[in-house]
Amino acid sequence: MAQLVDELTVRGELDAAALEWARSHQAVHGGTLDSALLELDLIDEDALLSSLESYYELPAGRPADATGADPDAAKRVPRSLSEALAMCPVRIADGKLVALVEQSLSDRWVEELRFAGLGVKQLVVPAHYIDLARAQVYGPPCPERARELERRLAKRRQAAAIGHVVAGIQHAPTLAAATVLALDFAECLVSFSCFLVSNGRTVRVGAVSGG
Incomplete structure (x- = not known):
């Protein structure tokens, strides 16, 4: 995350005061730094997605990738593995498993999934997208904090x-x-x-x- 902060700073999306505020918020409420930045309106959602894409050299996911996830994806990756890898499978497309990730999966896990017959297309996203997607794929209710953040962001997109x-x-x-x-x-x-x-x-x- 430190390198991502550097990326946001270089792009002019984040300054020292905003970062300090976000980290204080994170220390009190927990969660990830990207969620804190979005909750405090310290960064634009599109700017965050663009920075994630640039830093991790992966295509960024979009809100529809999370809210429109296919429950059949759960048949390919058990929830326990999804949580261990900080990812969520959302659909099969062109013979590959499309997965939302908080950061790049390690080469080891990409190979493990490929060995199991699952080529993977990774889409890097903010953490709350993965909470939203898991609720679609695995069934349990989405955490209230992620739902509230998505509600606010959905209003802004309109x-x-x-x-x-x-x-x-x-x-x-x-x-x-x-x-x-x-x-x-x-x-x-x-x-x-x-x-x-x-x-x-x-x-x-x-x-x-x-x-």
Whole structure:
């Protein structure tokens, strides 16, 4: 994880203050550093996926890989092995087992799986994706913490691009229409927001608490 932190720092996605905050959060609540960064809104989900992909030199998984995992994958890899390897099988594609991983599987385990007749395509992902996938594949409920993080991230994924929102507000026919556009956008990003209208023409938006 230290090397991944270096990757995020070099890319300008993380600074010392944010890292200290995330590590303090992790020390109190447990879990992985990537989960802490996402929970505290210290890094964008796409930026984290891009950094994981670059550092591990593996393709990154997407949310749909976790939430749409195939339960039949459990027939190929028992849960105990999935947990031991910090991975989760999600489907068979092109004759290979597609697995979500927190980091690259060791060459030894890749060979072990190949010897068992399972070529493996690894998709590197944040830790909570694997929790989500295991709930789909093996059946037990997903941990509440992972479900809550996914709920928040899903809201953010639904938000329109900020450029489109700004353009829509600029060209809105009325102040009320502009306010609705701003409110719809903010609802995807924050859990509470307050809108103030001043002088009949300007919409000022104040928001507290991450989404």
